Amino acid sequence: MICPKCKRKYEDDMPKCLWCDAPNPNYGAEDSPENESEPEIKPETPKPETEPTKGHSHHKSKEPGLKIFWLALLIGYTGAHCSSSGRTLRGALYLIFGGLTYKIIYLILRNNGLTIPAAVGAIAFVGYAVIVFLFLKDVWKIALGKYRNRKTGKKYESKSWMPALALIFTIIHAVMLNFNGYSTYEIVWNNGERVTAKMKLAVEDYMLAQKNYFEQTGKIGDAKTIQYMDLSVKWNDNFLYSMAGNGLRVEYMTNYHCPYETEWLIHPILHNGVLDWEITLPQDSRCNEFAHQLVSLKESLSNVPKESEPAASTPELDEGVDGVGVVPDTTQHGDSL
Structure with a gap:
């Protein structure tokens, strides 16, 4: 504090100047009740009364x-509708087990010449069947307005035409599931015995058509000439049949039990004017074990004697005194000494 009279400095809390005894004009002014400021109290604004919300009222919209x-x-089957409605984990499971992921792995292995155990295909089909059932169930929930968005909690609005379309697609998927199940059963059961048996029948049909044409014309014909196939290529389950010249090429189009695009060749040949067959088998022993019917067919054809080959002649026997056959001596002896 600076004294207004003598202009000297002294402490602020002193009642008068230390040097000239002049009173301190600011002494006691801070302690007066007039200068004390009371905190302002803001009036509370009453909150608007809200009606109690009823349970699940947010589902109305x-x-x-x-x-x-x-x-x-x-x-x-990809789980896209699950991911879109906030069911991320369920959508991921649909994507993994719904067939798309397995199909990609299957194609990668197939195109690289690797085989897949048939049991793996059976397990993949079971997973696919479960996912088909689950996503068709989701389709019906959406069509009936009962499917709920996990993020917002709201249900999805349905249309009057949705159940009819859901019914059509349910029938389509049921038929496809039945077809895929039967195909899986054929390729898995007994090492694919049913599949290769059908392949053998197709080969025998070709050989019979070629034989009938040869007996009529004495020539070997192509697919159209012998009326085996209307086109140059046709499918039969897991095999692709095409003409290789006048012969038949059979290609394996999956990779269960045997690598993809393994070939069997059946060629007609003329042997001294007689129709004969040459069957070329794959070098992979797994394929020959898989399609053992063609191996047996080749062995049976190789054991059939050719009609043009003369039978081995045996010398005529002379009857001896006792009726015992004796082979005549046809050797020429020189002069005895």
């Missing part, structure tokens, strides 16, 4: 269901 319905209907 619905989200548009067209997008998620088409996702489930067309590519439900």
Whole structure:
């Protein structure tokens, strides 16, 4: 504090100047009740009264269901509709076990010449069947307005035409599932015995058609000439049949038991004017074990004697005194000494 009279400095809390005894004008001014400031109290604003919300009242409004319905209907096995509705984990499981992931792995292994155990194919089919059932169930929930978005908690709005379309696709998937199940059963059961048996029948049909044509014309014909196939290529389950010249090429189009695009060749040849057959088997022993019917067919054809080959002649026997056959001596002896 600076004294207003003598202009000297002294402490602020002193009642008067230390040098000239002039009173301190600021002494006691801070302690006066007039200068004390009381904190302002703001009046509380009353909160508006809200009515108690009823349970599940947020489900009254619905989200548009067209997008998620088409996702489930067309590519439900990928889990796209689950991921779109906040069910990420379920969508990932659909994607892994719904057949798409296995199909990609299958194609990679197939195109690199690797085989897949048939048991793996059976397990993959079971997983695919379960996912088909689950995503068709989702389709019906969406079509009936009962499918809920996990993120918002709202249900999806359905349309009147959705159940009819869901029924059509359910029938289609049921037929496809039945077909795939039967194909899996054939390729898995008894090392694919049923599949290769059909392949042998197709080969025998070709050989019979070629034989009938040869007996009529004395020539070997192509597929159209012998009326074996209307086109140059045809399918039969897991095999592709095509003409290799006048012969038949059989290609394996999957990679269960045997590598992809393994070939069997059946060629007709003329042997001294007689129709004969040459069957070329793959070098892979797994394929020969798989298609053992063609191995047996080749062995049976090799054991059939050729019609043009003369039978081995045996010398005529002379009857001796006792009726015992004696082979005549035809050797020429020189002069005895």
